[in-house]
Amino acid sequence: MRQGKSRKAALVAMLLVCAQIAACSSDTGTESQAESKPAEAGKTGTGNAASKSFASEKPLELTIHYHDGDIWVFKDDWPVFKKAAELTNIKLHGVAPPSATNSKEVFNMMLASGKLPDIIAGQKLDLNKAALDGALEPLDDLIDKHAPNIKKFLQDNSWAKAGSIASDGKLYYIPYMVEGEASEGWYMRKDWLTKLGIPAPKTKDEFYETLKAFREKDANGNGKKDEVPYFSRDNKEGISDLLAVFGVRPDWHVVDGKVQYGKYLPEYKDAILNISKWYKEDLIDKEIYTRGPKSREVLLGDNLGGTTHDWFPSTATYNVTLKDKVPGILFAPIAPPNAVNGKPWEENSRTLLYPKGWSIASSNKNKIETIKYFDFWFTPEGRRLENFAIEGAQYDVKDGKPIFKPEILNGKDPVNVQLRAFGAQLEFGHQQDLFYEEQWTNPIANEGIKMYIDNKYFAPQFPSVSFMPQEEKLLGEKWPAIDTFVREMQQKWVLGAEQVEPNYVKYLARLKEMGMDDVIKIYQAAYDRYQKSVK
Incomplete structure (x- = not known):
């Protein structure tokens, strides 16, 4: 501006x-000539001709x-x-x-x-x-x-x-x-997996070994150690996608009726410790916080990128757009590599109810x-x-x-x-x-979507809740600073600017001091009201 x-x-x-x-239209105050019959929810209808429903x-x-x-x-x-x-x-x-x-x-x-x-x-x-x-x-x-x-x-x-x-x-x-349900999923260079003779990873340990193999065994075949095993075009949440590999739900979610925030839990420490280690070992894009929206074009186009977590339809299109530049490229969906508790899950699913x-x-x-x-x-x-x-x-x-x-x-x-x-x-x-989207979605993406849906990978999402005026006021006062602090600390830990240990205790204490417990109480109250409304 x-x-x-x-x-x-x-x-x-x-x-x-x-x-x-002209805020006031002609003041007719009239009833309609005929009201439409209720439509079956979720159905578009199959008639060729539209009927007038004044x-x-x-x-x-x-x-x-x-x-x-x-x-x-x-x-x-x-x-x-x-x-x-x-x-x-x-x-x-x-x-x-x-x-x-x-x-x-x-x-x-x-x-x-x-x-x-x-x-x-x-x-x-x-x-x-x-x-x-x-x-x-x-x-x-x-x-x-x-x-x-x-x-x-x-x-x-x-x-x-x-x-x-x-x-x-x-x-x-x-x-x-x-x-x-399906929006995002894990994509991996399956042509690289075939070349190296390894299967798609199913656990965090296998995922780690696969990323190492991409980096150390010349997956792209150019004789250089230049592969970028994991990358993301999301400067803010690219690292957060990796948290699920360690069993951490990064944002707001509910466990046994209790609202939790993933980056305020003890298990977040172990996850971020490992992610910072992966970054140091060059398994994560060194420019993950700065490369931005063009990451897929650049790293896939240069035959460097190995794995990402992104939208099904758009990510699959690179198999078509890059087929001449990167012969044999097969960047395809894999199951979530996070069977920490015995069953893989996908953290991101489509937001069915938009706040609009x-x-x-x-x-x-x-x-x-x-x-x-x-x-x-x-x-x-x-x-x-x-x-x-x-x-x-x-x-x-x-x-x-x-x-x-x-x-x-x-x-x-x-x-x-x-x-x-x-x-x-x-x-x-x-x-x-959804049929509108299915028609133009790449077959590779549709296969991935079907795999994620058929296997019920999607984790329950936190619902769209409403806050009381006083709650909104308190959130407006506390949450922006908390969110900024959480992002800053995550980046410092990943880049090695600060060690996770022994500073994690100080991190939790600082969040408490900033009012994180009050924010959780607000979300809990809003969630409880939502539960009463939906029944």
């Missing part, structure tokens, strides 16, 4: 734009604030939403300034304007805070009376509502949800029509529209399934990027359809 006067001028300009928003008796325009980064700003001419207008009789008009790049700043200025658009999209924390301040309408009664598809979905998936409600127990926004969605402003004069419009996106027609865009343009229906056209699957940009240009695959209140 620009500094000084230019920054202030930009903020003033945005405030003026927000103040001029949310408003008369054509109605609603204003919407949707600003999710500098490229995801609502556009009135998105084909997906123009089609939705035909099917619902409701047209949306975006009011967020497209030139702004700081979504949180734009959101706050929109609220400060005092004149709110009919629909407000944003982050869970921001939406629920605005709701408790009176800016948003509670949706529970509206859903119960006018949104049969949303109602059924939330009844069938109680976790979605439990993870979205505000601290007063009410639901103020419809969340964005995805499908499928859209809501109805309390000043909206067409609340019934708006909730019916929200409900449309949970019908088979609406869900297909947002997941696959326009039939005949981006996809065709074959055997009852939406199949992307070759020009979409083979386009120069990723499929999801292409679809967003049409208004599809946005992160507002609807459920993603």
Whole structure:
């Protein structure tokens, strides 16, 4: 962001734009002509033709604030939403300034304007805070009376509502949800394993020996000791992925009903001791804290990288893009090499409930029509529209399934990027359809995904909890400093700038002094409330 006067001028300009928003659409107050029948949760529908399910008796325009980064700003001419207008009789008009790049700043200025658009999209924390301040309408009664598809979905998936409600127990926004457990997994150069005559590792000791073999036995065959056995493109969490090899769940998780934080546990010491040893032995990328997002391109492209932990679909693509530069490359998924307690597990699974969605402003004069419009996106027609865009343009229906056209699957940009240009695959209140992703995922990645799902590798994830206002305040005061301290100490230990022993005791004492126990109590209380809500 620009500094000084230019920054202030930009903020003033945005405030003026927000103040001029036509927050009140035509006040029809009408019921819909016909309500859609509830859709089966998790189903997209198989009909070729979309049926009209008007949310408003008369054509109605609603204003919407949707600003999710500098490229995801609502556009009135998105084909997906123009089609939705035909099917619902409701047209949306975006009011967020497209030139702004700081979504949180734009959101706050929109609220400060005092004149709110009919629909407000944003982050869970921001939406629920605005709701408790009176800016948003509670949706529970509206859903119960006018949104049969949303109602059924939330009844069938109680976790979605439990993870979205505000601290007063009410639901103020419809969340964005995805499908499928698999997100990340372990990838290893299987062509190197074959060359060296060793199997894929299954335990931490075997993993260590495999990394050593990559480094010491000239796995890439160039006569140099230049292999980088383990690398990561995540400067912040690349080392944390290795913690699972030692049986440590690095972040928030629950054991027998008790909330724990992995880097505040005794076993974290043993893990970080070993990881620092591996780093010293050149088994871990020396630039793991600085190399950044291009690590896969650089280290795989130079035939140096041996192992990483990353997203299934994108990581598998290097087998195709590098096949001419690195003949015979086979960078493929392996089972998690961490059978510490007898069964391997994968720490990272897909976040099914994103902390994002859209809501109805309390000043909206067409609340019934708006909730019916929200409900449309949970019908088979609406869900297909947002997941696959326009039939005949981006996809065709074959055997009852939406199949992307070759020009979409083979386009120069990723499929999801292409679809967003049409208004599809946005992160507002609807459920993603995993079939959209399966169509463009590399076969190698799909095999890995199937292996992880079939073997039930995924560890239980910490749920999306809500905090009381006083809890949020305390977390805001304590957690940023704690998180920074934890990251700094981990980096010092790994790089050898400070020894783990005897300083680990001091590390734990410092965390306690910074209020870590209070933070855990807050998470425990929030988790307990979540458990009561989900039952």
